[in-house]
Amino acid sequence: MNESPTEALGPPPFRFVPSQGPSMQGPAFSPYFKLLAAVLVLGLAAWFVRLWLGGRTPGGTVSIFTWFLAALAMVLYTAWHVVRSVTTLDAQQLRQTWVWEKKVELRELASAQLIRVRGLEWLVAPRLLTRTLSGKLGVFHAADPRMIDELARMVAELRAFRQP
Numbered sequence: 001m002n003e004s005p006t007e008a009l010g011p012p013p014f015r016f017v018p019s020q021g022p023s024m025q026g027p028a029f030s031p032y033f034k035l036l037a038a039v040l041v042l043g044l045a046a047w048f049v050r051l052w053l054g055g056r057t058p059g060g061t062v063s064i065f066t067w068f069l070a071a072l073a074m075v076l077y078t079a080w081h082v083v084r085s086v087t088t089l090d091a092q093q094l095r096q097t098w099v100w101e102k103k104v105e106l107r108e109l110a111s112a113q114l115i116r117v118r119g120l121e122w123l124v125a126p127r128l129l130t131r132t133l134s135g136k137l138g139v140f141h142a143a144d145p146r147m148i149d150e151l152a153r154m155v156a157e158l159r160a161f162r163q164p
Contacts, residue, residue, distance in 0.1 A: 013107030026144025
C-alpha cells in the first residue's frame with residue numbers, strides 16, 4: 001500500500017478565509033451584558049456598605065470585610081474581562097481575550113456549533129462551541145453581528161468539509 005505522507009497524518013486541514021478581510025475583530029459580549037456586569041459589581045459594593053453601616057455584619061468587621069473584599073475582587077476581575085474581551089477571527093485561528101486567552105487553530109477544527117438564544121442576542125452573546133481533531137473543546141463568545149454571521153458561515157463550511 002502506497003500512502004502519501006499527508007494521508008498518513010489524518011484528515012485534511014480545514015481552511016477558512018473571513019469574507020470581511022484577512023482578519024476581523026469584535027466585542028465578545030454585548031454592551032447590555034457589559035452594563036449588567038458593571039451594575040452587579042456596583043450593586044454588591046453598595047449592598048455591603050449598607051449592611052456595614054447598618055451594623056448588620058456579624059463576626060467582626062475585619063473578617064467580614066476581608067471575605068467581602070475577596071469576593072468583590074473576584075467578581076470585579078471577571079466583570080473587567082467581560083468588558084474588555086474581544087473575539088478575533090483570521091484565516092489561521094479564532095481567538096478570544098479572557099481571563100486567559102482562548103484560541104483554536106482553524107486547520108484543527110473537527111466540529112463547531114453556534115449556540116444562540118434567539119430574541120435575546122442583544123443581551124446573551126451567541127457562543128461558538130468547538131472541538132478539535134484531538135478532542136480539545138473551546139467556547140468563544142461573539143456580540144458583533146458581522147462576526148456572528150461569519151462564524152455561522154464558518155460552521156456551515158466546516159460541516160460540509162468534514163462530512164464523509
